[in-house]
Amino acid sequence: MEKNISFKLKIWRQAGPKEEGRFELYELNDIPTDTSFLEALDILNEQLVEKGEEPIMFDHDCREGICGMCSLYINGHPHGPATGATTCQLYVRRFHDGETITVEPWRSAAFPVIKDLMVNRNAFDQIQQAGGYVSFNTGGAQDANALPISKVAADEAMDSATCIGCGACVAACKNGSAMLFVSAKVSQFALLPQGKPEAKRRVKAMLAKMDELGFGNCTNTGACAAECPKNIKLSNIARLNREYICAKCAD
Amino acid sequence: MWLTNSSVGRKVVMSVTGLFLVLFVTFHALMNAVAIFSLKAYEAICEFLGANWYALVGTAVLAAGFAIHIIYAFWLTYQNRKARGSDSYDVSARPKTVSWASQNMLVLGLIVVCFMIVHLIQFWAKMQLPEIMGERPAGGEEALGAAFGPEWWYYTLPIYLLGFCALWFHISHGFWSAFQSIGVNGNNWLPRLKKIAMGWATLVFVLFAVEAIYFTLHFAFGTNF
Structure with a gap:
C-alpha cells in the first residue's frame, strides 16, 4: 500500500x-x-x-x-x-x-x-583492459552444437558474466579487495572453451593490474558476495586462485 | 617471486602455513591427551621429543611456520588497511553470512600469540631449552605440576581457556579460508568445508579445554579419576 x-x-x-x-x-x-x-x-x-x-x-x-x-x-x-x-x-x-x-x-x-557521492571507478576499466576479453578473431557465429559446453559450465559462466562492475564488492570489503569482480571476469572466460587459449595470460595480467592499482588482499570474509547486487558467488574467487596458481606453476 | 609480490601468492603462503599450524595444534592436543591416560606414557613422549636432532629440526620448522604466518599477517593487514583508505564508513553493518571471526583474524591471532608466550615460558623454557643449553630439563609431569599446581592454576587456567577460545574462532574461519585461498573450493565444497572447519575447531578446543581442566583438578586439587 x-x-x-x-x-x-x-x-x-x-x-x-x-x-x-x-x-x-x-x-x-x-x-x-x-x-x-x-x-x-x-x-x-x-x-x-x-x-x-x-x-x-x-x-x-x-x-x-x-x-x-x-x-x-x-x-x-x-x-x-x-x-x-x-x-x-x-x-x-x-x-x-x-x-x-x-x-x-x-x-x-x-x-x-x-565529488560528493561520486567515486572514480576507472580502476575497474583498467583491470578489464588488462585482459578481460577474448582477443582472437571469432569470425562468423558457429553452429550452437559445434562446440560442446556442459550445462553446468555454461550456467556458471553465465552467472559470472552477470557482474555489472559496480564496485559494491570493493565497497563492502574491509580490505578494499577487488577479488570478486576480477574473479567473475576471469571465470566467465575460464569456464568456456573460447576463453581457454588465453586463460593463463588473462588471469596473470588482470591480477597483476588489480594489485598494481592498490586493491587489498582477499581474506575470505565473504562480505563481497553477501552484498553483491548480482549475487556473484564466492566460489568464483576460489576459481581465480586456482587459475592463478596453476598459471604461475606452469611458468 | 609470486609468493611475495602477488596478492594471491601472499594468501597461498598464509594458507599453507596456516594449515600446517592447524595440523600441529591437532597433534599437540592429541599428545596432551596421553597425559590424561598415563603420565608415564606422557613422560616417554616428552623424553622422545627432547633435544634430539629430529626434535630440533621439527621445532625449527614449526618456529619458521609460526614466524612466516605472523609476519605475513601483519604485512597483509598493513596492505589491506592502506587499500581501505583513511576514510572509514560512518555506518557499517556486517552481513549475516559474514562471520565475526573472519573480520577479526589479526586480533584473534594476537590473543593466541599472547597465550603462546605464557605457554612457552611455562613449558618450553623448562623442558627443551635447558636441554639445548646442556642443563637438566624438567620432566613432563614436573612442568604440568608447576603450571597447573596449587600456586599457579588460577592464572594458568583462565589464560589457557581464553587462548583456546581465540584459537577456536581463528580456526573456524582459517580452516576453510585456507582451502579457498589455494583454490580447492567450489559451490558444493564451500558449505562442507565451513562445517568441517567448525567441527575441527571444536574438536581441538574441547580436547585442549578438557585437558587443562583435568590437569588443574589433578595437580591443584589432587583429584584422582
Whole structure:
C-alpha cells in the first residue's frame, strides 16, 4: 500500500577530490513509498537547486539494475538494505517514517571520491583492459552444437558474466579487495572453451593490474558476495586462485 | 617471486602455513591427551621429543611456520588497511553470512600469540631449552605440576581457556579460508568445508579445554579419576 513518509538524509558532501568532506543533514517530507531511492535524491536535488544550493552529485544511468553506474553506501550496506538489487532498484518503502538514512560514497583507496557521492571507478576499466576479453578473431557465429559446453559450465559462466562492475564488492570489503569482480571476469572466460587459449595470460595480467592499482588482499570474509547486487558467488574467487596458481606453476 | 609480490601468492603462503599450524595444534592436543591416560606414557613422549636432532629440526620448522604466518599477517593487514583508505564508513553493518571471526583474524591471532608466550615460558623454557643449553630439563609431569599446581592454576587456567577460545574462532574461519585461498573450493565444497572447519575447531578446543581442566583438578586439587 502506498503511503507518504518523511525522513532525514545524512549525506556525505565533498566539493572535490582534494577537499575535506563532511556529512550534511537534509529533510525530505511527504515522499510516496513507491518512489525509488534515486528519485527521492532527485526530489532533494530539485529542492536544493530551487534554494540556490549546490545539488548532490551521485552516479546513475540505466535505473534498471543492469549498467552498474549507481553506487551509494546506504545505512551500512552498498546499494542499501535490499539484497540482490542495485541502488536504483531500491525503494523508499524500505525505510521507516522519521528514519535518518546515512548515505556515503564507496570508500576505498582505489576508488577516490570525485565529488560528493561520486567515486572514480576507472580502476575497474583498467583491470578489464588488462585482459578481460577474448582477443582472437571469432569470425562468423558457429553452429550452437559445434562446440560442446556442459550445462553446468555454461550456467556458471553465465552467472559470472552477470557482474555489472559496480564496485559494491570493493565497497563492502574491509580490505578494499577487488577479488570478486576480477574473479567473475576471469571465470566467465575460464569456464568456456573460447576463453581457454588465453586463460593463463588473462588471469596473470588482470591480477597483476588489480594489485598494481592498490586493491587489498582477499581474506575470505565473504562480505563481497553477501552484498553483491548480482549475487556473484564466492566460489568464483576460489576459481581465480586456482587459475592463478596453476598459471604461475606452469611458468 | 609470486609468493611475495602477488596478492594471491601472499594468501597461498598464509594458507599453507596456516594449515600446517592447524595440523600441529591437532597433534599437540592429541599428545596432551596421553597425559590424561598415563603420565608415564606422557613422560616417554616428552623424553622422545627432547633435544634430539629430529626434535630440533621439527621445532625449527614449526618456529619458521609460526614466524612466516605472523609476519605475513601483519604485512597483509598493513596492505589491506592502506587499500581501505583513511576514510572509514560512518555506518557499517556486517552481513549475516559474514562471520565475526573472519573480520577479526589479526586480533584473534594476537590473543593466541599472547597465550603462546605464557605457554612457552611455562613449558618450553623448562623442558627443551635447558636441554639445548646442556642443563637438566624438567620432566613432563614436573612442568604440568608447576603450571597447573596449587600456586599457579588460577592464572594458568583462565589464560589457557581464553587462548583456546581465540584459537577456536581463528580456526573456524582459517580452516576453510585456507582451502579457498589455494583454490580447492567450489559451490558444493564451500558449505562442507565451513562445517568441517567448525567441527575441527571444536574438536581441538574441547580436547585442549578438557585437558587443562583435568590437569588443574589433578595437580591443584589432587583429584584422582
